[in-house]
Structures are given as structure tokens and as C-alpha cells.
Amino acid sequence: MSDATINHGGTGPRNAASVPAGPGVKEAGFGDYVALLKPRVMSLVVFTALVGLLVAPVGVHPFVGMSAILFIALGAGASGALNMWWDADIDAVMKRTQGRPVPAGLVEPGEALAVGLALSGIAVVMLALASNLLAAGLLAFTIFFYAVVYSMWLKRSTPQNIVIGGAAGAFPPMIGWAVATGGVGIESLLMFAIIFMWTPPHFWALALFMKEDYHKAGVPMLTVTHGRPATRTHILVYTVLLVPFAIGAGFTSIGGPVYLALSAMLNLGFLIGAWRIWRRDEAMAEADGYRVEKQVFRFSLYYLFLHFAAFLVEAALRSPAGGV
Amino acid sequence: MSFRTEHEIHRRRFGRNLGVGLTLVAFIAIVFGLTVVKVTNVGPIQGFDHVVRPELMPAEEGGN
Incomplete structure (x- = not known):
């Protein structure tokens, strides 16, 4: 925003009423700062x-x-x-x-x-x-x-x-x-590791179907520098590497049977999705409008949310009021 | 009598000022609340210097 966009005084050549209103006005509201x-x-x-x-x-x-x-x-x-x-x-x-x-x-x-x-x-x-x-x-x-x-x-x-x-x-x-x-504990380190290992396959799935954006901006996304087949391989590798951290957290003090059951299903789903992405080539993806890539991207959002929600469920079950 | 025509920019500036004002009020409330919580939960201290006073600890029962 700039004060040059408006003239407060009545003596200048422009008064407030002469400033064009509507969408063209470049004056930030509070929401723009938010x-x-x-x-x-x-x-x-x-x-x-x-x-x-x-x-x-x-x-x-x-x-x-x-x-x-x-x-x-x-x-x-x-x-x-x-x-x-x-x-x-x-x-x-x-x-x-x-x-x-x-x-x-x-x-x-x-x-x-x-x-x-x-x-x-x-x-x-x-x-x-x-x-x-x-x-x-x-x-x-x-x-x-x-x-x-x-x-x-x-x-x-x-x-x-x-x-x-x-x-x-x-x-x-x-x-x-x-x-x-x-302090820092094995539990907090594993929560860190889950998000850290989840991020690459999540964003690379996005990059596969938002390719024009990153390419135009010159951001060296893996899809641009190493090609799309390499990106598909990377998604599979990072998903495989993510699994032991996600499952492993279930055996610490923040995990439990509910977490482990949910995590096993989610990791299986994520692995299948990453496998399907790896098996596809660009022609197949173009043909169905990147359907699998979009599915895996959406699934990855649920994957992270449900893992952390399961931690909460386990904590609630451990608390004196929630236990049996 | 109106001295100035109301304009979209004035409305946005008012909204911005209101937002900043409410944010500052919320910040003051949080600092005040934190102060109350910290002072009331810190244990046996005297208010004027925040130094722990062992004599304010409850007397131990029994002992040898």
C-alpha cells in the first residue's frame, strides 16, 4: 500500500472521491496482511x-x-x-x-x-x-x-x-x-521424521501435475532437472523410507494398538499409490489427466493428518479419564 | 454535514486499523493471562522480588 494512492486533503488535485474504486484499488486490507x-x-x-x-x-x-x-x-x-x-x-x-x-x-x-x-x-x-x-x-x-x-x-x-x-x-x-x-525425545524425533520423510513424495506428486508452474518460474524441481520418470522413482523410494519411521513411532510411548492398526493401513495405501505412480509413464498420466498422481497427493494429506490424529487418540486412551 | 466522501480506501483502512487494534488488545490479554498463570503457579515465592523463600514451604511432618 502507499499513501500516494490517496489524497487526504481537500486542496490537492484529487480528493478521495476521484480515486477509482473497486477491484483496481491497490490498498491492502487487514486480510491481505493475514x-x-x-x-x-x-x-x-x-x-x-x-x-x-x-x-x-x-x-x-x-x-x-x-x-x-x-x-x-x-x-x-x-x-x-x-x-x-x-x-x-x-x-x-x-x-x-x-x-x-x-x-x-x-x-x-x-x-x-x-x-x-x-x-x-x-x-x-x-x-x-x-x-x-x-x-x-x-x-x-x-x-x-x-x-x-x-x-x-x-x-x-x-x-x-x-x-x-x-x-x-x-x-x-x-x-x-x-x-x-x-527437552527432545525419541518420540518427538520420530514425529519430526514422519513429516520430514512425508514431504518429498507429497510435493513431488503435486509437481507431477502442476508441471507448468514450476517450469515457468525456473524453480529446479526434480521434475524439471531430472525428468519425470526419475521423480516417480524418487516418490517410491521416499515413501518406502517413510514407512519404518511411521510404523516405528507406534512402538514408542506415544503409540499403541490404535495407532499401529491405522498406520499399517495408511502406509500400505501410500505404498500402493507410490507404486502405481512409479509404474506409470507420461503418456498414461496425460491420458487420464494425472488421476493417480492427484489421488496420491490427496491421500498423502489424509495420511499425515490421520497419523497425528491417531497419536491424539492414543494419548486420550492413556489419560486417566480415557483409560479403561 | 459531511466533510469528506466515504471511499472504498477509507473502508479498507478502517478495517486494517481495527484489525491491528484488536490484535494488540488480544496480545495484551495474552501477556496479562500468562503473567497471572506464571505468578500463581510458581510456588513459594514472595511477590516483591520473586525469590524462593524456604520458610514459606509447608512444614515437614515427622522426620528425624
């Missing part, structure tokens, strides 16, 4: 961080827990704003991201940077005050990893961007666990 924070990504962060907090063996005061989740979400949103500041040029090229506030001209890049930096500081300091220094340190590292390591460095330089950058999305349950326990 959109900078990538609310959809924040919802996943809130959910996984909440699970990490609730399944931990140590309880926290509900108000402290709620505040901690809020500041974790704020930190994730801040890193989203920093990402939008840095990636404004490629966001403007890709159809999926053209409507974001910066490429749409609603928010100036400098404002996105200021919002990102200010909220990062507030989120980390407030999380330290609300919970502990380890949780705040992990949040600060997550923001740094997403904004600097992923957005500024890896995204435009290597086709492994999704693999390493996926770590940023994997930290929230670890932070939630650290809020409750003040």
Missing part, C-alpha cells in the same frame, strides 16, 4: 504442534499451552511472510501464487519483510517467556531454516530443495513437545 502469514500452512503447524504438546508425558497449564501454540503459529506465519518477500518474483510467474499480496501489488515487499521480521522476534521472545528457551530456540531455528536455508538458498539452487526444506515443516511437533517437556 494472507502474508500463509494461514493454510499455519493450520497444519497448529495441528502438529498441538499434537506434540498434548502427547508429551508432561502436562502444561492450558493457558500456557494455548499461548505457546499461538506463538508457534505466529512464528510459522512470520517465516511465510519472509518467504513471500523473497519469492515475490517467482510468485508473480506461477499461476498458483499470482494472487498473493506481494505479487498482486497489495503489499509492498519491504512491508512483507518488516512484518516477517517483527513477528519472528515477537513469536520467539514470547515463546521463551511462555515456555522455555529450548522451544524458543527451536522456533527461531525453524524460521531461519525456512526463510534463509530453504527460501533464499535451496529453493532456487538444488532439486533437493523439497527434501531439505521439508525439515522446516517438520519442527512444529518437536517444538510442541519441547514446550511441555523442556
Whole structure:
């Protein structure tokens, strides 16, 4: 936004009524600043961080827990704003991201940077005050990893961007666990590993049927640099590597029979999907409009959500009120 | 008597200011709530310096 878009005084050549109204007006509303924070990504962060907090063996005061989740979400949103500041040029090229506030001209890049930096500081300091220094340190590292390591460095330089950058999305349950326990455990590391290993097949399935976007933007996605058959192989390999982490979590203190039964079914489904993607070639995919790739992408969303929901169910069953 | 014509931009700016205002109020409420929770759950301290006072601990029963 800019004050140049409107003249407040009555003495200038333009008064407010002369400024064109409607969709052409480049004046950001509050919602545009909220959109900078990538609310959809924040919802996943809130959910996984909440699970990490609730399944931990140590309880926290509900108000402290709620505040901690809020500041974790704020930190994730801040890193989203920093990402939008840095990636404004490629966001403007890709159809999926053209409507974001910066490429749409609603928010100036400098404002996105200021919002990102200010909220990062507030989120980390407030999380330290609300919970502990380890949780705040992990949040600060997550923001740094997403904004600097992923957005500024890896995204435009290597086709492994999704693999390493996926770590940023994997930290929230670890932070939630650290809020409750003040430490890191095998359980929180496995929750990290599940999201970390899940991210590549999830995004590569998306990249297979959103190929034009990444290609136009010049982002070195695996589909662009190594070709689509190699991407299909990578999806299968990473899905196979994901399985032991997902099943293994069921044998720790946060798992149990409900989790194991659900995880076995979900992993079988994901493996079959990855196998079907691997067996196909481009001609088959083009012929049915990437039906299998789209199915696996959708399934992967349920896969992650249901795994973390199962952790919650196990925690509820373990609690004094939920046990038998 | 109206001095200025209401415009779409004014409406958006009002919405933005209202959003920032409500966010700040919510932030103050959270800081206040956290302060209350921390102070009331921290155990045997005296309010003026937040230093643990052993004499405020409940007396141990029995012992040798």
C-alpha cells in the first residue's frame, strides 16, 4: 500500500472521491496482511504442534499451552511472510501464487519483510517467556531454516530443495513437545521424521501435475532437472523410507494398538499409490489427466493428518479419564 | 454535514486499523493471562522480588 494512492486533503488535485474504486484499488486490507502469514500452512503447524504438546508425558497449564501454540503459529506465519518477500518474483510467474499480496501489488515487499521480521522476534521472545528457551530456540531455528536455508538458498539452487526444506515443516511437533517437556525425545524425533520423510513424495506428486508452474518460474524441481520418470522413482523410494519411521513411532510411548492398526493401513495405501505412480509413464498420466498422481497427493494429506490424529487418540486412551 | 466522501480506501483502512487494534488488545490479554498463570503457579515465592523463600514451604511432618 502507499499513501500516494490517496489524497487526504481537500486542496490537492484529487480528493478521495476521484480515486477509482473497486477491484483496481491497490490498498491492502487487514486480510491481505493475514494472507502474508500463509494461514493454510499455519493450520497444519497448529495441528502438529498441538499434537506434540498434548502427547508429551508432561502436562502444561492450558493457558500456557494455548499461548505457546499461538506463538508457534505466529512464528510459522512470520517465516511465510519472509518467504513471500523473497519469492515475490517467482510468485508473480506461477499461476498458483499470482494472487498473493506481494505479487498482486497489495503489499509492498519491504512491508512483507518488516512484518516477517517483527513477528519472528515477537513469536520467539514470547515463546521463551511462555515456555522455555529450548522451544524458543527451536522456533527461531525453524524460521531461519525456512526463510534463509530453504527460501533464499535451496529453493532456487538444488532439486533437493523439497527434501531439505521439508525439515522446516517438520519442527512444529518437536517444538510442541519441547514446550511441555523442556527437552527432545525419541518420540518427538520420530514425529519430526514422519513429516520430514512425508514431504518429498507429497510435493513431488503435486509437481507431477502442476508441471507448468514450476517450469515457468525456473524453480529446479526434480521434475524439471531430472525428468519425470526419475521423480516417480524418487516418490517410491521416499515413501518406502517413510514407512519404518511411521510404523516405528507406534512402538514408542506415544503409540499403541490404535495407532499401529491405522498406520499399517495408511502406509500400505501410500505404498500402493507410490507404486502405481512409479509404474506409470507420461503418456498414461496425460491420458487420464494425472488421476493417480492427484489421488496420491490427496491421500498423502489424509495420511499425515490421520497419523497425528491417531497419536491424539492414543494419548486420550492413556489419560486417566480415557483409560479403561 | 459531511466533510469528506466515504471511499472504498477509507473502508479498507478502517478495517486494517481495527484489525491491528484488536490484535494488540488480544496480545495484551495474552501477556496479562500468562503473567497471572506464571505468578500463581510458581510456588513459594514472595511477590516483591520473586525469590524462593524456604520458610514459606509447608512444614515437614515427622522426620528425624
